[in-house]
Amino acid sequence: MREVAIVGAGMTRFGELWKQSLRDMFAEAANAALSDAGADHIDSLYVGCMSGGQFVGQEHLGPLMADQMGMTGIPAVHVESACASGGIALRSAFMEVASGMSDLVLATGIEKMNDGADVTNVLATAADQELEVYHGVTFPGLYAMIARAHMTKYGTTEEDLAWVSVKNHKHGAMNDKAQFPLEVTVEQVLASAMVAEPLRMLHCSPVTDGAAAVLLCPLDMAKEFTDNPVKIIGSGLSTGSLALADRADPAFLDSVQSSGEQAFKMAGVGPRDVHVAEVHDCFSIAEICCIEALGFVDQGKGNKAAQEGFTAIGGCIPVNTSGGLKSKGHPVGATGIAQAIEVFRQLRGEAGKRQVENAHIGLTQNMGGSGASSVVHIFQGV
């Protein structure tokens, strides 16, 4: 296998982008990534998107987006794994470059959620339709049940959950791409409207439009494009049951643990070697479960990490320095690529006010559904 590096990145602002269509957002992000690297062509394209079909009635995104770049003729594939679609686009591009099949591959993620679709129903198609959604459960409802299981088993409190949102909004307030770049207090989180007990509105990531793209090439070609490439040194992808009822322990995300173990093994590093991480905080409880499953903290000990500053900038392992899905926004298919862009910026020392000092190794963890798929990447500055 060849060593692989990211040499360019670009993304739209995240938010309610009423003036931009799915294809327009894609073109903005893709062009920005190519310009960043000074590249004039690509050999192959991956488009991560959960559901162009349901959100805007558009499938067949591979060729559509290749055409939007003025590059018809190249191989272009749409990949889907619900909210992990972006992370899997990155993994697909990584494997294509590592294998020697292609040199310049663009990994992208896109989602247009604010265009009239019934978002609750569309997102719920990532859960088990026949066994669980049929009975009236929603995505916040599934994560609420994970939260209650964690509270019952480990004594986690609603205030612990609120601190995750407070910490991530504090980080996101320093990110000009974020949908909600503003700070919130524990009191505001605990007074926000109930969505699915015990989760309130400010425990939930927002509904977001956005696109993100990163350009990959073999490490030995990277200096043609940038003085500061970032190597991808590990990749892991794992699966679990869609149905929450089929999980032995609803308070634990098995797929996150096994995807992390795969990536750590490939990279030859462990959780304590990671200096900065972006994890999938679609709901505040998810960040707690993910930092436990990845081994940043012991099982059952993730609940106080945000409050005690362990996962804040300046702490032992800063998590979601971008603001995370909570503050930056969560255009589901774009999220996995946007996470990689944050780590790319951090490892190059380009993260501005939210820069983590001496960050050399970074990790991203992107999750589909309520943990039925999880993809982890580990990055190293060169």
Next chain:
Amino acid sequence: MPSPRYWREIPNRYRLEAAKCTGCGKVVFPARRICPACRGEAFETINLTRKGKVITSTVIHVPPDDFLMEAPYAMAVIETPEGARLMAQVVDCEPSSVMPGMEVDLEFRLIRKEGNSGILCYGHKGVPAANGS
């Protein structure tokens, strides 16, 4: 939904029909072709006991459109005496009283209506256990 899609699920939704793997004894609900524990393909059909215990729960305040008139409502993962787990609403009680450890009976109920002229969709809902245990 197209009627064959509804009709195919009647055994598990109406009768709580499950499959017990004759190889490893795993109870699978609803029935599958391949045992998720041992990958065996031989099963005995059983009906789950219509009662169970709440494993975890929530109260849905922001529902899907089909359940708009019912919110807030409690939902739970319920484990039956056979060890099978299923997702169901828990009704006939204060929604916020549905917590892990609660004993419930499973009753045959209307789950959803597909508009004014669509299929009436049935299944099981939990209710507080009659014996109070």
